[in-house]
Amino acid sequence: MIVPPPSGLVDDVVALRLWLPSDFAQRFAGFRDPQCLEFSWPLVEEFTEDHLRRRFVQEEAERVRGEAINLAIVDAADSQRVWGGASIYDVESNEGRAAVGYWLSAPARGRGIASRAVRLLARWAFTDLTIMRLALTCAPDNLASRRVAERCDFVEEGLMRSHTPFQGRRRDTLLFSLLPNELRPVTSS
Numbered sequence: 570m571i572v573p574p575p576s577g578l579v580d581d582v583v584a585l586r587l588w589l590p591s592d593f594a595q596r597f598a599g600f601r602d603p604q605c606l607e608f609s610w611p612l613v614e615e616f617t618e619d620h621l622r623r624r625f626v627q628e629e630a631e632r633v634r635g636e637a638i639n640l641a642i643v644d645a646a647d648s649q650r651v652w653g654g655a656s657i658y659d660v661e662s663n664e665g666r667a668a669v670g671y672w673l674s675a676p677a678r679g680r681g682i683a684s685r686a687v688r689l690l691a692r693w694a695f696t697d698l699t700i701m702r703l704a705l706t707c708a709p710d711n712l713a714s715r716r717v718a719e720r721c722d723f724v725e726e727g728l729m730r731s732h733t734p735f736q737g738r739r740r741d742t743l744l745f746s747l748l749p750n751e752l753r754p755v756t757s758s
């Protein structure tokens with residue numbers, strides 16, 4: 570089971586907390602956005618409320634099994650205001666490896682919020698989850714996500730060709746990684 574730290578995951582602007590059932594509408598509306606669907610929705614079929622309901626259940630099961638943790642990115646000043654989601658997934662504790670993922674609702678973009686969330690998650694992963702290598706992957710044409718990786722000091726390792734089944738085809742994937750000594754302070758952006 571992966572449990573968020575008792576002290577919270579928070580900086581001056583953003584906080585990360587477990588998703589609540591009451592977040593459903595904000596999560597659905599935030600993710601059902603052209604950019605999120607283009608880059609983060611892998612299926613051909615339309616993203617529906619049913620998919621999200623099932624995600625809530627699957628995510629909790631993954632968390633209990635210690636495989637992943639999905640968190641809401643919220644306003645540090647108002648924990649009911651959801652800006653997006655972030656996760657640590659593909660957790661392999663014995664090997665000290667995990668990956669980080671994120672998305673933001675359209676109004677939350679352009680303020681460095683994703684970078685803040687990634688840094689908070691990376692610091693926690695390196696400090697408390699015994700992770701020694703954090704991976705970040707994105708589509709090569711996802712320029713905003715590539716910038717998040719760069720802003721958080723991830724190192725680009727290369728292009729994995731035909732890596733991901735995505736929306737009825739196979740897609741290339743760019744691979745980045747971050748090691749503990751490469752992480753800058755959470756407060757710098």
Ligand SMILES: CC(C)(COP(=O)(O)OP(=O)(O)OC[C@H]1O[C@@H](n2cnc3c(N)ncnc32)[C@H](O)[C@@H]1OP(=O)(O)O)[C@@H](O)C(=O)NCCC(=O)NCCS
Nearest residue numbers: 604605608671672673678679680681683707712713714716
């Ligand atoms: C990826 C995402 C979370 C980034 O959010 P964000 O950090 O607020 O993004 P920003 O709007 O600040 O953009 C990040 C950077 O990319 C740049 N950028 C954004 N869109 C761009 C584009 N189409 N072309 C070139 N640069 C772009 C921004 O100018 C910014 O640059 P800066 O760091 O120099 O200021 C957000 O775009 C998103 O939710 N996308 C949809 C879901 C997604 O792609 N998730 C990641 C899957 S790997």
